[in-house]
Amino acid sequence: MELSKLFRLVSLSAYDVCHEKCVFDPFRHVYRSGKLRLLKTLISSSCSYDCLYCHNAWNRGYKSSPEEISRLFQYMNERGLVNGAFLSNSISDPERSMDEIIEAGERIRNEFIGYLHLKIIPGCSRDQIKRAAELADRISLNIESPSYSILNEICTAKSRTDFSRTLRLALKASKKYGKSFTTQIIAGLGESDRDMVSVAERLYSMGVKRVYYSAFRPVKNTPLEKMEPEKRRRLIRLYRADALVRVYGFSAKTLSEIMKSGFLPEEDPKILLALRKIEAGGELETIEIPGIGMKKAELLKKGYSLAEIKKLGMSVKRESAFLRSQKRLADFVIC
Template sequence: MDTEKKLLLLGESAASDVAGANDRGPCERRGIEEFIYPARLPGGRVLRQFKVLLDNACHFSCAYCAQRAGRDTPRTRFTPEELAGLFDSLVRRGAVDGLFLSSGVGARPVATMDRMLAAVEIIRRRFGFAGFVHLKILPGAERAQVDRAAELADRLSINLEAPSATYLSSLSAQKDLEGDILRRVGWIASAIRERRARARSHTTQFVVGAGSERDLDILSMSARLYREQGLGRAYYSAFRPVPDTPLQDRPATPSIRQHRLYQADFLLRCYGFSPAELLLDPDGNLDGASDPKLVWACAHPERFPVEITRAGREELLRVPGFGAKTVRRILAARRQAGLRDFHDLARLAPLARKAAPFVLIRGRACKTQLSWDL
């Protein structure tokens, strides 16, 4: 099979991993560009990331996955030299700034991981690429391979897919959450802490709605990984049924559930919330109709209104409509005595109308027509 045909198969196979990629419409996907994903970095820079699998053969039989063992789908793989050469050609054309490399898990995971490492070695050593590389760690990889990956890549990840051993076993009887995945999360975290490591962050992903897991289960596991393993970010991928898989008739997960999980995740990761503070329905799920931060604020009238000329950073971060950037602007404006009324606030806060019911400015409520964007 020639390189172009391999790329079509292995690039499309990588699309299900949402880590680091912004959503794009179908009109934006043309030729090789179909496999180049924009990823927004801290600071606002957009990274053009080539996302591909090294191999789409897999010995796992995950019930939701298009690459599951036994499914009738074309299989192929790049050699490390082919993948490295293809990526180098894209770099020299100015088409990409980074690489996201994953793979199906073969019958010998260590051998597959060795080939992935070899591809990145060639990209770094032979072609001199010094830019961004995100490398997936496979279940079954050895600790020495994880350590080497941390020396070569800027970001590492291994996907949990489900928040507990019980939920994972219902989707993939062959995977052991503790032994195959969480142990390697610990290895990754340990490798990143080493000063010699190039890698500075690690991530994971959950498939949302493929099983009967609750939002509380997912967010509790994310919070645990943030707290105990220094996880950089969790990604949430709404389940979509794939033909010729055991879950082909299961309804797709509504996109709003994925959206609410991301909103709640920001509360955990950036705003100091704990899972226990999130308001959930009796089944342990977020309210699909409302922003979880707004739901929390409405349930805690004793915390509001907040006097924004005196409140601390943590208090301000709890105000609906205020994000970290807005809070920084407010604190800076306070030092210059630049907060007098709602018009001043509106210049600092894009969602000032959403925040208005929850704040005071110099002891006065904000007089404006309120418009809550849920």
């Protein structure tokens, strides 16, 4: 095994998000996400596509093989460095690239029953998608942009593949085999927050488990190397809006009412939406009250008071301002 080449492929997989809180440990070459320690890697970084932001399209590529990747996984797993794998690939030809992901996944699966995440390559075959869904715990397909016209501009080769067909087949296979399906969108390529939230809402209604957002970062020697990086604050705003849609059932249309020129405000959107509703004379549903998550809503439904919830060790400062029966209004400060 040529370890330096393989670790380069591991570091180049950083553009694939496995979780918003995933961090890379450069000393162990491992991505950590909660209890998972992942070998997250590309099988090859030598790509024949032309995505304007991507390192792999414009820089020297590295190639490994499914066998090398599975041996690296086994090596790291035996030493307790990893307890899961996330395999992706650059694209030479969609079916050939997907074949490599499946072969590496099969080799790993022969000896390992833990977490396996396989990337679906746009334009691969129905049978390949089915096989990936059989093998993996999670499959994902990056849709890259919420706008077809932006995708067409920045990934001309990719935009010609039938994304919606691959998405449909991948969702169908993930449901059939009971596996989770996620996707990733890049923020900072000219799209608005309204575009992002609307697409996320549509994807969740189709059965996508999570939409992840990655901030555009200019990469040296690519056509977009001089473009401004996307700010981290924007990702925070997008993840907050995403949670309101995914967890609390707010609609993209409701969220667009607090946007300015298509962009989310800096303030907590749940507080803004609650204040708006109160000002219009409306009553807040329990789940619409700022500070109330699913757990606290369940406890309130069971008849727990805020004082009792507080005794369970949970903060109730925010929600007490919105529950008229509470005496702690003076404690509340909107920040």
